[in-house]
Amino acid sequence: MSDTVSITVTRQQGYQFLVDFGSAMPALNADLPAPLGQGAGPSPEHLLLAAVANCLGASLLFALQKYKQDPGTLSATATATIGRNEDKRLRVTGVDVALSLGKPAAELEHLERVLAQFEDFCTVTQSVRAGMDVRLSVSDATGQRLGG
CATH class of the missing domain: 3.30.300.20 (K homology (KH) domain)
Structure with a gap:
C-alpha cells in the first residue's frame, strides 16, 4: 500500500508562491531571493x-x-x-x-x-x-x- 501527500503552490506575484498544505495546516508564503524575488519567504x-x-x-x-x-x-x-x-x-x-x-x-x-x-x-x-x-x-x- 502506498500513501500520498500533496500540496498546492499558487503564484501570488513575482516569484512569490502560496504553499497550501490543505485545510489542516496554515499556508506558507515562499519566495525567491533577489534579484528574481524579494526574499519575502523561504526559498x-x-x-x-x-x-x-x-x-x-x-x-x-x-x-x-x-x-x-x-x-x-x-x-x-x-x-x-x-x-x-x-x-x-x-x-x-x-x-x-x-x-x-x-x-x-x-x-x-x-x-x-x-x-x-x-x-x-x-x-x-x-x-x-x-x-x-x-x-x-x-x-x-x-x-x-x-x-x-
Whole structure:
C-alpha cells in the first residue's frame, strides 16, 4: 500500500508562491531571493533543507523514544551547498545536517544502537540521498560528536 501527500503552490506575484498544505495546516508564503524575488519567504532551497532537517530530527526522536529516552531540546541545522552542474545550471549538490541533543550522551541509554538505525526511519532524507549526498553529524549537549 502506498500513501500520498500533496500540496498546492499558487503564484501570488513575482516569484512569490502560496504553499497550501490543505485545510489542516496554515499556508506558507515562499519566495525567491533577489534579484528574481524579494526574499519575502523561504526559498525552495530553504524548504528542502527544512524537510531534511525536520525528518532527521523526528527520526532521531522516534528512535530514542523506542527506548523511552528523552533527548531534551533537539535541534537540527541544515546547510545546502549550491553549485553548477555540467550544463552550468544551479543545483543543490549536497546537504550538511548537524543534529544536537539537549542532553549529554552519557544520560541516554542505548544511544549507540539508536544512532546506528535512526536515519533509516527518515523518509525524506533517504529519498533525497537517492539524488544527492546528504551528510550528517550528531552531537550531544556538551558538543561531543556522537556520529554521522
